[in-house]
């Protein structure tokens with residue numbers, strides 16, 4: 423395993439899913455599919471000895487490296503990464519918080535476009551995830567299904583005739599699949615309709631959670647909807663269930679935006695302009711406030727209230743103003759107070775001068 | 786153990802996994818029910834709260850004695866007891882789905898409303914399941930032998946493990962077979978009456 427590669431390769435680029443170019447990408451940020459898989463000849467992670475974990479990691483990384491799709495991937499030994507680097511990967515959504523905070527042998531393989539990552543020794547032996555910009559679940563499924571097939575040709579998965587793929591937690595058994603779509607819903611938040619919308623989603627067994635925030639609290643008005651059930655339905659069926667809710671949510675959000683534009687255009691414009699003003703001029707600013715204000719600005723750009731600012735730039739700023747990213751960009755450890763100053767400086771540089779960052783390279 | 790909120794014995798041991806950090810709760814039946822109804826709102830991201838499913842499942846007509854007996858059953862492969870599963874919310878090995886089949890079925894119904902997988906299947910037959918389970922069991926036995934300082938026993942076990950791993954590797958090379966009905970079940974004794982889709 424190419425070990426302890428510094429993360430500068432990732433620093434210079436941005437995940438494909440942040441491009442902000444997929445279908446409906448003003449509201450749908452990204453689509454993601456995750457598969458949970460386990461090897462048949464080892465206990466599940468919680469029951470593993472250190473020796474078991476090391477064996478699983480060695481076996482799997484060896485097999486993954488033989489997969490052509492993963493030959494150019496970046497392999498990181500998560501257990502040996504510094505805490506700021508683990509945090510950096512969490513902020514980019516390449517590993518889970520649990521994977522970052524866990525103990526013992528564990529790693530991650532990340533493809534060059536940051537479209538898919540494979541976590542080894544998370545809650546299950548393998549957690550394969552694939553992200554796409556905008557609403558693009560079918561493409562995500564085609565790709566992840568193929569990667570799963572290839573990995574499966576190398577190892578023997580724990581599989582039960584009746585119950586399907588076996589997972590450490592019974593909430594994932596069957597397909598082992600979690601389909602999710604991340605949405606930006608600021609107008610539903612402003613008009614206080616978000617709770618109502620989510621209660622109705624929960625009734626049809628879809629889960630909703632805020633992104634970046636603690637628990638169900640959403641930072642930057644980003645929400646993720648996903649399937650709760652994993653057993654007794656086909657993968658196509660699970661995708662369909664999530665997918666068919668998305669146009670509804672988009673319609674609700676658009677209606678709320680139109681309502682605000684119609685009923686209180688000055689208030690809305692004021693909110694957006696102030697947010698932009700603060701982001702451009704603040705001398706010290708917290709992560710929470712940044713997310714909150716960037717959310718308003720992002721909606722403002724989509725509504726044509728702010729010009730000469732690209733959605734891609736904003737998508738990037740959401741990630742790059744987070745604590746670990748700031749420290750990596752600065753190349754130094756910073757405490758909260760210093761981070762808040764660094765964040766304000768960074769925002770000024772990227773918003774004020776019309777320096778909107780590089781455009782994403784198309785592949 | 787006493788309930789965290791009163792003097793009654795704690796019969797429900799819940800690990801709440803919603804907040805990021807697992808939180809242990811020990812409650813009597815009454816307080817468990819109360820906890821459940823108030824915990825209903827905040828679901829685990831991307832799933833029915835396992836804790837609430839577990840508690841619901843335990844309520845279905847089990848006396849404290851039955852529960853205590855059930856709690857002590859341990860998987861012969863990985864050694865996890867049902868109590869450990871119940872309190873940690875995570876199973877110990879693939880064999881648990883066979884060994885605790887009866888206990889898990891109502892839980893799966895609560896979570897998924899279904900008990901039969903209809904999605905993707907591996908292309909290769911999961912051959913040699915007996916061997917795989919044996920491997921998990923032997924590795925555990927070896928660790929225990931080392932802990933008890935029975936080094937002779939441990940080295941015997943290690944040889945056995947190596948032998949199995951080798952034979953198994955050779956199997957795997959030639960294992961591109963078609964899935965056969967019934968293959969892959971170490972013990973095919975689970976009878977289910979779950980709803981079929």
Ligand SMILES: [Zn+2]
Nearest residue numbers: 788791813816
């Ligand atoms: Zn009590």
Ligand SMILES: [Zn+2]
Nearest residue numbers: 860863877878
């Ligand atoms: Zn077991």
